[in-house]
Amino acid sequence: MQSPAYYEYLGRPKMISGKRALEQIPAELEGYGASRPLVMVEGATPGVGAAITKAMYDSNLVIGALFDGHVAGSTSGIVRELAGLHAARKCDSIVVAGGGPLVDAAKCVNIELTQKKAAIQFSGENKIPKELGPFVLVPVALVSGYEASRYAFIDGKMCGSDFLSPDMVIIDSRASSKAAPAQTLSSGLIALAHAIEAILSPQANPIMGSYAYAAIRLLSENLPAAVRKPKDGKKSVAVANGCAIAATAFSNAPAGVVHCLAEALSDATGVDPGVYMGILVRSLVRKRMEDKAGLGDELCLALSGPAVYSVSEAKRRPEAALQSLNSVFGELGNAVPADLAATGTPEGQLGPAAKNAVKASSAKLSEKECMDLLERAWGGK
Template identity: 30%
Template sequence: MNLVFEHVTLGQRVLFGSGKAAEHLAAEVSRLGAQRVMVIASEFERPMAGQVAAGIDPVLWQTDVVMHVPVETAEKARAAAAGHNVDLLVCVGGGSTTGLAKAVALTSGIPIVAVPTTYAGSEATNVWGLTEAARKTTGVDDRVLPATVIYDAELTLSLPVDLSVASGLNGMAHCIDSLWAPRADPINAALAAEGIRALSQGLPAVKADPAGLDGREQALYGCYLAAVAFASAGSGIHHKICHVLGGTFNLPHAQTHATVLPYVLAFNAPAAPQAAARIAAAFGAADALEGLQHLRQVLDAPRALADYGFTAEDIPEAVRIALDAIPASNPRPVTAENLTALLTAALTGEDPKTLTDL
């Protein structure tokens, strides 16, 4: 069979170096010729963002950051940027902070320099998300792709181990979902496999030595690869389910991804043997699910949606909304019945192997 595919590589500058964030940011602001910079950072991240921005002179600080980017929060930030004639957005923080910068860029076209402090990966994609009336809407637009990403593992040292684990497994979900997403191709698969390898080595090192930089650098590198693969391949079943859980039920983003991932892998792996073999090899395991579950055990990963406020009564609505969004190209046909079984298992944290025999 001939190898036939179409692949788009997104253009983005990446600056990677521990302890170099402030230096790299000042150089980028100068290179881009920006005069009126708006820095977006949550109140919690504000002190760290102040250190990162020490070499520039922002005209505005925007600290009203909310998970899943409610439309109201986005409109406030858009108005503030317009009112101050902002010509560059700098976001310092996790996925919610990056998401707010993207919401501003979506309607204004103002370029973004992203400085991630978690392993979310949003900084490397042209995907945006907004929540309105308990519905999370996502889209793709090149205006929201940050022009530059500045990675500095020192900025992740303050991220507690449990959040590092959840955030890193969110990156792992980008890798795994990329292998069966609508635009999956061999280039995405290669990036995703290397991302799985880097994360499976980096995250245990973060847990073993939270103050060490080696594991955190590997985790950042792995999550960047994951995000690049995801940006090209698109959202698969895993992300469609998690967007519903986050947007409709306000479950925490990273923990939700970390919890749902083994159930999606168990559900799809029998119908996607090539993807499953690639995942297993990246873990250095004989079986994809066993490799993931061994890593999750080492990391003491999140295990049940019930721990984050999801209930059995919520499942029918989640199934109804998610069914319309899950790509028809998913390797295994998705029905209300088997999606209910998947969410029921994830609710209580039961063994995901039960889903392989559905």
């Protein structure tokens, strides 16, 4: 392990995970001088709102409003309405339990309330000038991979700011075990891809490496079992931990080739981006093994774990790492197709997806490397 000549890293959210974690919310908010949160839960996931309400018993806190509607997409309209609800009830903080657009909307509500302007005006990088109100994320399934990160979406536009990372991520099986198996799978695959790409990114550094290591180990060891047994509280908590930790690493690394291609493909076909990321990240690992760049010790160690890594000869560590990754996918079985062809994606979509990925990426991706990876993944190579 060697330190890069220069790096920056910020792991902003405080992680609180495990037994009776939800009950910590009042004391944590009190630390910020807050006691009237707007609580937002996904109406379609029953039980989470009740669990949070119950966890607030015997505290100084009053739930200013419990929003349990359905948010199909984070739009200026819904954000304005939610901000109105927040203001009418004189709330002073936000607790959001769920994933996807609901969390995007919650973050944008926080922007609007603190900055007193429409959230859409803050789209882009680092446009938010100051700290937002206290924000708690309770993961159900982090299906977009952005929830615990420094990003939020409104009207399809992205806002990136350190202030958009949640202040706290509170992981409790009473919320995380409510995720549907397909959601758990998707969130886990996105997180796994994000963590692997973080280690491989030019921005990699020892702190990011540690976060990515923790995420990859947690996901490799727990994702298959969590998908098989969705009601298993412990496994769901472990996966949620892996996802939230990966999101923090992702906040510090530019979106990589796997991420950009998967999103471009998913936009075109509607197939789950997690499935694409799962297929593409395996191809990326194989491709790196053939490249001069190689996999690097850090990724080998993270994928294999110390036990397997240390017994492999130095030369053979990349192979051992790939085997470890393959066995995770082996355990996941048919849930993740072996190649892009098997996802039903029309081959004609590959070219446009490569072009769109290049356009969307902040890192300098070339169309050639995108096409190369897509073609490999098409044949499951």
